[in-house]
Amino acid sequence: METSTDVYRFLVRPKERPGEHCGPRARSLAADARALGLSKIRAVHRAAIYFVRGTIAPKELSLLGRFLFCDPVVEDCAWERVGDAAPAGAPARARRIEVSLRPGVTDPVADEAARAARELGIKGVEAVSTGDAFDVEGDGVTDGDLRLLAERLLCNAVIQRWAIGRIEPSWPDEAAGSGEVERMDVGSMDDAALLALSAERRAALDVAEMVVIRDYFNREGRACTDAEFETIAQTWSEHCVHKTFKALIEVDAPGYPPFVDNVLKSYIKKASDEIAAPWVLSAFVDNAGIIEFDDEYEVSFKVETHNHPSAVEPFGGANTGVGGVIRDVMGVSARPIAATDVLCFGPPDAAPEEVPAGSLHPRRIASGVIAGVQDYGNKMGVPTVNGGIHYDHGYSANPLVYCGCAGIAPRGRHPKAAAAGDRVVVLGGRTGRDGLRGATFSSMVMDSSTGELSGASVQIGAPIVQKKVSEALIAARDAGLYSAITDCGAGGLSSAVGEMASVLGADVDIARAPLKYPGLAPWEIWLSEAQERMVVAVPPKDMDALRAICDAVDVEMTDLGRFTGEGRLVVRYGGATVIDIDCGFLHSGPPQRRLRAAPPVDASAGEPADERAPAGAAVSPAPAVGEALLAILAHPAVVSREPTVRLYDHEVQGATVLRPYDGPAADGPQDAAVLKPRETKGSRGLALSNGFNHRYGAADPYRMAVSAVDEAVRNAVAVGADPERIAVLDNFCLGDPTRRETMWTLLESARGCYDAAIAHGTPFVSGKDSFNNAYLASDGRRVSIPPSLLISAIGIVPDVGNAPGTDLKAEGDPLYLVGNPAPSFGGSVYAELFGLPPGSDPGVPGSPAGAPAAYRALHRAIAAGFVRACHDLSDGGLAAALAEMCIGGRLGARVALDGIGGTAPALFGETNGCLVVEADAPTAAEFERSMAGSPYRRIGETDGEARLLLSVGGEAAVVGLDDMIAAYSGTRSER
Template sequence: MAGRNILYRFEVWNRGAGGPRIDALRADVRALGIGILRSARKIALYFVEGELAPEELSLLGRFLFSDPVEEVFEWREVGRGGRRGQPDAALHEGEGLAVDREAASERIVEICRKPGVTDPVAIEVVRAAHELGISGIKRAATGVRWELEADWLDDAALSKLTRVLLANAVIERWEFGEIEPIFPEGREQGLAVEHYDLAAMNDGELLGLSAKRRLALDLEEMRAIQAWFGARGRPATDVELEMLAQTWSEHCVHKTFKADVEVRNSKGRPYPPVVHGIFNIYIRKTTEEIGAPWVRSAFVDNAGIVSFDGDWDISFKVETHNHPSAVEPFGGANTGVGGVIRDVMGVSARPIAATDFLCFGPPDMPEDQLPQGTLHPRLIARGVVAGVEDYGNKMGIPTVNGAVHFHPGYAANPLVYCGCVGLAPAGVHRNAPRAGDRVIVLGGRTGRDGIRGATFSSMKMDGSTGDVAGASVQIGDPIVQKRALDVLLAARDAGLYDAVTDCGAGGLSSAVGEMASALGAEIELSRIGTKYPGLSPWELWLSEAQERMVLAVPPRHLEAFAALCSRFESEFWDIGAFRSDGELVLRMNGEIVLGLSMEFVHKGLPRKHLVAERSAGGTHGGHGNPDSVKYSGDVALPADAKARFLSLLSDMNIASREQVVRRYDHEVQGGTAVKPFAGPYGDAPSDAAVLKPQGTDGTWGIALSNALRPDYGELDPYRGAWAAVDEAIRNAVAVGADPERIAILDNFCMGDPGDSAVMWALVESARGLREAALAFGTPIISGKDSFYNEYLGPDGRRHAVPPSLLVSALGFVPDVKRALTSFLKKPGDSLWLVGDFRPVHRQESKVPEVSLRACEVYKAFFEAVQEAEVVAAHDLSDGGLAVALAEMCVGGRLGARVALPDSAMVDASVPVLTLFGETTGCLLVEVGAGHEGSFSARFGPGLALRLGEVKAGPAMEIHGGGGNAGCGAGGPLLSVSIDEMLCAWKGDAWKGDAWKGKAREVLP
């Protein structure tokens, strides 16, 4: 065997049949109408190449590839005369084999990564094998084998099942039989720098070049580049063009938010003829006017920073990873989490919590209703959730707050919001590199994954996106990032660097380009550590390979920094130095391939001129929700009110999210005081998370919450934005946060900003955000925008997301021991509705009015919490008062008997609106016995209404009329048992049918 490499194939499978993933596959197949699977088996594949002894192969199988308690493995050599798709004659079975594997199944599908797509598990296999002393492994690859049985599985059906549910054609390839691994291969490339004589190009040729290289630059921008190089009398290199396209991309420079926007048809709204920069006028200015002294940094660093207790600072950032998640859900979400964690690392903080908000198309959408070329929402949802789970869990960061929302407008364009919170000693972050500092890349190696991701995210998607965007897909490796984090924190405490930033969208081009914006830098690209040879200079510079940080390290600290990297087993590369003349120079093996002025790179972009106009047919030019207009006119409660109420509880946007949340570790690090679920059975939904950051003294904690109202935003973007701000703040207040010590983040997701209706929705949303933040005195400390969330179908139809503004809130809880949860606690306690209760029906295309008294209500509520008058609280949101009360009852397994006071009834004959209508600014509160008087006295007239009390009985009863007595005339309007509500609200978990949901049908 000496002197030759042999390829070995390992197969690993569970001893028992079935399991959650198999059950989920069978449910998906059934739900999509493909057929019914008789049986299915999933087998993990590992391929290793090298010179290995039998005992080493056995060690790999037993120690690295399988769990001997639950799994079985076997291995064989590949290519020793065995026919393709047939068992090899030289088969070695795993020791202790407890069950016989079926000889064959009717149909087999094997799936592996495409060439060039990062396989982090394979990388870890080689590293771990060497640690075990198995040095003969040269390279590795992984895959999966599915063995399926069903009568209907012909080639066409198997192809459809594989394409829709098993594999992603963007990053994976498959065979109906045994597959051969393809290992990453380098290519001979040399410098391979292309030159473009821009001065000789006409307008059509400039646009053609932009399209050919996927620069996502318009004619005015291409002309600006042409003029700059023309003035210097030289051609542009491909490296220079790619860097300018990255820096000037919508994703990186936010040119829509900086544009001059002409506002037309404003119909009396307070707009000037031209808005000179949405960001400056509606966002930055808002925070400056509020002037909260505890805000340390806003819109300057990778994340917003606020003071926690004087000794510690808290940082918070929320990002989106929408386009990547549309074409590769697992990788898109996985690297979205990894990227936002690096944002917090980029302000020298230790990540202490992660958040997410996920928006998908309806999971039961028929495939023939999907735009051609898109993945099914069911597959997207499953991949995204798995990607979020994978990264945070492996890095030991709790995912403590989030949501899942379904809407037809997200079918072709999922939205994946990922957030991270960090903790650092006060004032420790350094962000000023000095001339002479070394440019250090820490963490992962560079490959072709993520190429042009910044420009990809600045373009519309269509049926060809998956084919052309494969290189834009990033694959994460959280273990590598964890090692880099350990180095970074130790280097921070030792004072070894002058500045740090993350390497995200745009790769080193963005990270070094921003860090060197005032100084310039000189870089030798050949020093960059790569995953494989053969990357061209522009690929090295633009690659968005994950898990990389860039630091400015003084030369005197290099030795100490290198020692830290060795200690934590993290790689680093010294690729150059910062200059002092504002020029950026890149070399490849000594030859200059880029020479740009930082002044032009960062200030040469022409200012955009856009138009915002209210369209006659709606608020934006994208997808409307047909289910939002179902009913006109109020009616009395229907005879089948109970059935309709239970249907409402099982609505896909109201039903329990426990199936998703339980996949995330929300308690690692030991600081989670209020978890996503609470109550005696651990299934009561929390309005927000509360954390006591480990390492801090005192009683202070932080609350994390979020809100997004696309259903409101597509009807009225201004009110939708206000409602999102109000709900995010209300959720934080509901767990005990001080309403005068809350900061918020904004994340705008819209369609094409070239559409005047989309721009109208944007300026209205930004105005609503500003006015709500000013009303609450809540500073905005960070934000992000994502445009071009549209899909162009082959029929020419645009599929755009509804105007989607996510508001995330970071609140401060004075005493975590007084933090509140939502479930009912004690029979005999009274139940109160606080707030300006003015519900509306969404089915009437109405959006709740702005509650100008909400700030007053939240302050009074907070005072009551500090005096221990409040036992539990829950916000009124989707489904209104009845749903909020049901969730409190279900969470505590206690009943309630309430009446609707006349002052709360919109119309005494129309309880439907009172029960199920939606409003802003309201909370449902359990008040401890003996505190009713002091509690109600804190609120202004009409802002605190006693509804009834908590009961030990197993039912929720709602009566009409009867004032405060809790027992109206006649029988109850609605009486539902705890078990019935549990079955409706948690039916998914109880029935094991993931992503099941019913349409909202409360009204006739």
């Protein structure tokens, strides 16, 4: 009996609740539509679409619809064969837009659905694809309205397609790959032709680099293949080789030598080398920094950025950013135990005309990025425990997405040396066109054509696949089955195999690589940044044991070739050689970049030619203390992020001791996360924290760096970390490095990092730089981000039982201010709201006097159990910190301040090096003795009154607890 392959369409929609025609999702989409000016739209209802191709019996179709695609308690499902007479699509009261992924874009839901169908015994399923149906309700909604809604809100053309009415299913092009290799005679090209080639292939290589490539192939006496050129471009990209940090910089500024050779060595690594902490096990030589946890375990930490991809496709950019940094930790043989995220967006309420032409609206970028972070961490089972969200007009077209991951591993179990004869083995996901030229894409300034030209650089992650790969690697590590490991990140196999073979050389056949679909050219297979792949070097004798582990957890394992010991990278496609490059040339061939640095004309403007929002509001009449405090609590820099944080699972794995929000109502913001990894003994744990303030960077990049390091350290100290066991990571995000002002900002912030690290004794163990964070709008405007530096910290907490948290604990406890306050208003929240107070310090907070000694004394007090709550002073100053402590503990406080300055400086000025402490009343004397010789002062006490009483120089103000909660939670209405 003949069978034919059919395509079936399943539509799954939520059941309507009695009396509720429009649910919150429908109302939210309608509100977003009205923000686009589509006032006719009342509601937008979403339904899920599944297309299934195969030979499937009717009973099997019913099984798919009822038990796989649909939860019959809350959803309804209908199915039909595509091509049959279609029933009415949208309800009579609505019009429909349908959206689906473009062919070839990773569809993890479809992949998992196909796998689950096979698990159900439905063997005839060949392929699955997914989409969404949006039923739009409103009177007089036109095709033009629907088109605007689809293009601006419902569909991202980089990875999706849409239709009014019903969309037809589509599948990846299954034309067989020809295996043909393009050859380019670069040896005969003049400089202009070389630059044209670089631009045509989006290589982001300058003329000096192209000349070196030309000279190499002239010495080789042959043409360059497309795969060789793409490999060189990836290996030499800013993203991979950090050309700007390693550049020779000519400096035209007082206080600097005429030249700075290599910023990394001159400042960042120099600090670590001088500190020489014996508990640092690996710094700047591996996929992540590694420090000692105890005698049995080591902990690793890495933070990456995924900025350009998140601007083009927010969900996929953030999703794969999280997945990629988790793989970095897997690449040091560790088990991922925690994730962090610091996100920077344009104002969510920006008017459409304020958004740079050709870019997505900041609100859309933010919702996609947050969903991407949530999707990967939650599904992989890695808790998201620390982070932040920041807003500035400069991030409107170029968001910053910092993704971090911490891991744990037995000490001494991370092998790093492949040997000649070891097999080159790939584990995990299959290869597709997703992610092509991602490394070079991230090395260029974006413009309005970026999405169209760089769509292939965007990827979608598959966290379930990576979870299985992680399990396989841990088992392989414990069995000692591999001799080296790295992840497939930027550049894919080219980067992973190329780096592992940088000394030995390798000979691989990429025709063996498993593909998501046929039709890829050899260079596409080699350069694809398809996710969830790791490369390991495996001694031949261990291949069978590794394969058994992979089979047990359903991980695909592929033997591509071997490490040769001959010093050349040879890549074949079947019988054809597509790459044959000397490894020494590939990894040490790029010429050192020469750049210039000079202060901007206006040192507060960062990059004066860019259009940027002013750093502060116009001067306003001084507000009353209560009014000012409530406005600060509601400010985007301070207001609660709880609605976002609650989307993330921060307790999976059961190791989280101190959560992002804690206290009786679980809404008190914490300074850092504290974890107790499940495999460790005793009460020792670790703290993860961060320091970031872009407003400081726009005013003073040196002090921005000093402040970021100090904030990261004091946040860790506040939760019980030992200040003598804290390591830090740097992540620089700046604009165009060919501009002298950008390089001056880099030098100033790197110098600040060095000075602060030396002062605190906190070594840098890892870092990352991201340049070209600028956007050229189609109307000619250039928008650059504010200078941005994230400092992340990882510290050892000797006893997690003593981690105090920020929420006040009991009535009648004394409150102390630890540290030497030096309040200033440059880049402050108060100044942005109300302008500079008369006679105040307009500078950015600087290096705190006596802070390291104060932190050490405070740590002794915390370790002794004398501290019940502790909170650092940061955005909004002392008053904001006190308010957050009251909110978290649902208690009141009476505070009197003298000797710090006037009312505004004492309460709202921002300073480094200071924390508020609630001491345990019965042991307050012991707390004071432990702080002897360090700066501290008693400022008040807690009480049971539902208010915060603030007194400065005899002037008192009372702010109600309910008002503070409403302002901080974003629910306070203006009066």
